[in-house]
Amino acid sequence: MKFLHYIIRNALRSPVRSLLTIGSTTMCLALMMMLLSFLSVNDSVATSLRTYNRLIVMSSQGFTQPVPYARVGEIASMKGVKGTSTFSWFGGKYNEEPMPFAQFGVSADKIFTLYDEFNVPPDQVKAFAEDKTGCAIGRKLAEERKLKVGDSVPLKGDAYPLDLTLTIRAIYDGPATRDLRMCFFHWDYLNEELKKVAPNSKMLDNAGVVIVKCESADQMATLTKGIDNQYVNSDTPTRTQSEEAFNRLFTEMFGDLRGMIQNIGLAVVFSLIFVAGNAMAMALRERTTEVAVLKAMGFGRGLVINLIITEAILVTLVGGILGAIGSKFFFDLVDLSKYTAGFLPFFFVPWSTALLGVGASLLIGFLSGIFPAIRAAQLSVVNGLRKVV
């Protein structure tokens, strides 16, 4: 386009103003990318769990309520069940780290049969099962904390009135969609220690939730109903669902997170339209005479509108590319999932989300430019030249 260099010069006329518009677009889009990617990552994690044929049994009162340990054995003996494990959140503080990483008391002899997508050397599986104070940790956790087999992991109790000192016996690896920052230890050990210090604790004999591995996918629906039916009249009724559904429950914990994030996204887009539109209107007010001169020379309305909208788009597009594509690359380098305490096994900005961000910046540019552009196009040449506008 032969007018491009003129458009670029115009955009650079007031560099501070353009930089401010670019800066706010960049910041807002980076924020939008984070929020949207959070949703899409969470989605793909949940979806990937579908293939493992696992159910989660929790209390019908919610997953923070206890499920009696007896259920672990009872459910294991049901038809179509391959194995079960406790899964109890400990949440101890490691060294001086402010955020606990994910630690779970599990059935140590079963856990890697249930989580068969994890790769662990067989001798390590055995060593973990045999050492009551042993633990198995994920590869990423090991790498980030520079931990290896044989190291000790001291955990300061937070929700529990006790500390645990575990020894690493196994390091598991697995697919990228799975959390490779967990620490599994013997549920028995936790329960015994708790009995010593707080014999009347409500948390005693609490399995947390029960993980159920089904023999095949066909059994999942029947088992989901079967388990809940079995306990519906007990003191502690259960709520059973697929691991995928359970995972999605975590985002629902924050209410309608999806709707909220989408609304924030829209609010961001709208406020950017006003910010960029105001900057553009200001720029054009300073150029009233110039626009009149162009029109006198024979620049038609359509062309004037085009030039101005292109200029507006150019500015927001630079911000959009920096914010959207930039945050994509940024989060490829900086793994945000480290800081989510196991909430997200990984974090990245998918290309589809980044391109959506770039698209949003185009739209913002267009909408911010259209009104000042139309105004400028409608301005009478004679008045523009007289500067009576």
Add this chain to the structure above:
Amino acid sequence: MGKPHSIVLQNVNKEYRRDEFVIPVLSDLDLVVDEGEYLALMGPSGSGKTTLLNLIAGLDRATSGAVIVHGQDLGTMSEGQVTRWRADNVGFIFQLYNLIPVLTAFENVELPLLLTHLSKKHRRENVMTALRAVGLDGREDHYPRQLSGGQEQRVAIARAVVTDPYLLVADEPTGDLDRKSAEEILSLLQQLNTEFGKTIVMVTHDPQAAQRASRILHLDKGKLVRDEQQISFPVGVAS
């Protein structure tokens, strides 16, 4: 045997309306300008000179009457048509030059050519020819702020003639210049008239400037009060 008519105004009225007030600016104006004439418009401030110039240049429309320029009745054309007509037929020169500050001299002159289908190479040739004609070759990469007022006005003239328009309109082109620069600009306009046959309409307050024209028209309160044909050019100017 007269030359073909370049500009014909028949019974032209122009009034501005502000709320219910009607401000008459030009009344019952008749005027015929021949091709290749160099017309100076004079008159007191507010007499309607700029308004008349705007009508002739197709920037504004008459309230009534006909404005026919180069055979085209401007009143019958649509907004878009008039805009295109201006691009092809009219070159503008303003008192305050009105160059685009973020473009170089070259780019300023090239601007009207961007509306044509000329190739980049042909545009460059035309721009350089125009800059040479106004004596500014070698200054093409300078920005307006790096030029003197007289030089800026010469760039503006190059911009006005680069599309080879039929008509040049100039509203007080020397109003902001010192005597010497003004003389240079006036000589340039005269040259464009005599050597390139451009029809020129120039508004001016300066009697000395008006002397350079082939005809001087005096306007007062929206009426033509005097029409002087210059017999010959003053000695020592052009050749």
